[in-house]
Amino acid sequence: MHKTNILITSAGRRTKLIEYFKKEFYGSGKVITADCSSLAPALYTSDKGYIVPPITDSGYLTKIMDICARENIAAVLSLIDPELLFLAESRKAFEDIGVKIIAPDYRGIDICNDKTKMHDFLGKQGFDNIKTYNGLDVFSDAYNAGEAAFPVFVKKRFGSASSGALKINSMAGLKAALIENGDLLIQDFIDGVEFGIDIYVDLISREVVSVFIKRKFYMRSGETDKAVSIINPAIANLVVEFVKSLNLAGPLDMDIIENDNRYYIVDINCRFGGGYPLAYECGENYPSYIINNIQGRENIARIGQYPEDVKMMKHDDVVIIRP
Ligand SMILES: Nc1ncnc2c1ncn2[C@@H]1O[C@H](COP(=O)(O)OP(=O)(O)O)[C@@H](O)[C@H]1O
Ligand SMILES: [Mg+2]
Structure with missing residues (x-):
């Protein structure tokens, strides 16, 4: 039997995502988290939380590798952009101890993290570009x-x-x-309708297996706060073309603005987006895709097979730690 424990780093406030992972990993493996703040709520909702140094600390990598060895970790998944390049750079060291890094290759992350490079790339590839x-x-x-x-x-x-x-x-x-x-x-300035897209690219086949599109009603502090699921083949095709052009992999999050029937890629993050809960609730089960990939199985593409017009509203929740 494969080991299927996962380590989710920089877990921060993503308690809902951790809850989904725990539900899907139940029976196959544990969901371990790490964060540099002892007050990161997600640490307390996972099976076990580790407080680690900041990602900029020279001891960070050793600490993450120690946790991987101690907890028999099969894969590491980061939830923040600045950590992605660092993990991709260290991929070989992780693979040597049997740990998969759930992120694209260095070049893809480098272009997506840097908005100047991303727009140069979009222009050169002939995409509609802001x-x-x-x-x-x-x-x-x-x-x-x-x-x-x-x-x-x-x-x-x-x-x-x-x-x-x-x-x-x-x-x-x-x-x-x-x-x-x-x-x-x-x-x-592009004055138009904004869409947030959750994407999963299979880590083994590199096929795009899920493209979940939501129209954003409202953003709060840069996060999608209210959204509705929609089907839009033009957006789905654009996403697949872009993802393939950079050979991206794993869970991704993209922002697109539509103006005058043109779709402009605004931003792409090589990690779970903050609006992913709506995709999960509509049946786009990325934690289960990750389990399949960890266990050596490819996922089958199912693009555009979710219900339309499902709405999501975020709201506050709290974690209490008693002495
Ligand atoms: N050129 C633009 N015209 C109009 N709105 C934009 C433009 N670029 C970004 N935005 C708005 O600003 C938000 C944040 O920009 P984005 O590029 O996604 O950066 P971040 O990495 O901070 O998410 C977007 O979700 C969108 O609402
Ligand atoms: Mg954005």
């Missing part, structure tokens, strides 16, 4: 030549959770935003 200006000089030249106009949208090149994200209506406003943060990316 015009992106690297710095005020480039934008001003385009503006003076009549090739760019306000409003624009600024956001951090390596940001997540909408950090630094802002619609800006004037040159004065843009200059002020850039004084505050020099590393902001300037983009054409």
Whole structure:
């Protein structure tokens, strides 16, 4: 029998996701979590939680590997972007101790984590691409030549959770935003409907086995707060084409904005997105796909086979630890 214990790192506040993993892993393996904060709620809802150093600490990798050995871990899954490159870089060391890293290859993560590289890549591959200006000089030249106009949208090149994200209506406003943060990316503002897409790419066959599309009603602190499931073959085809062009793998999360019948890829994260609970509740069972992959079985593609018009609203919950 294969070992099927999983270690979910940087688990943070993702208690609902941990609950789904526990439900699916029940009977096949344990769900172990790690986080650098002793107050990360997900540590207390998994089978066992480990407090570890921050990912930037030189001892981090050793600590994660120690946990893998002690808990007989078969696979490691991170829930935050900055850790992904680091895990992909260390893939060989993990494989040497029999541990699978559930993430794409280094190049794919590198492009997805960096919004400048991602838009260069989209442009080169011929996808509909949001015009992106690297710095005020480039934008001003385009503006003076009549090739760019306000409003624009600024956001951090390596940001997540909408950090630094802002619609800006004037040159004065843009200059002020850039004084505050020099590393902001300037983009054409796309006024349209936003979709969040959960994707699972089989780790063995590298086939896209799930594309779950939701229309976002409302975002709060960069997270999808209210959403509804929809079927849209144009989006599904675009997602499959993009994912294949970068040879991505594992669970992914993508943002797309539609304007005038064009679909613009805005953002892609090589990990579970915050809106994944709706996909799971609609039958897109990624934890079970992960179990299959860990145990050496490929998953069968089932794209667009979920119910439409299922709505999700997030709400608060609490974890209590008594002395
Ligand atoms: N060019 C744009 N035009 C309009 N809205 C945008 C644009 N880029 C991003 N947004 C909005 O800002 C949000 C955060 O941007 P995103 O690129 O997804 O960064 P993050 O990595 O912080 O999630 C998106 O979900 C979308 O609502
Ligand atoms: Mg995003």
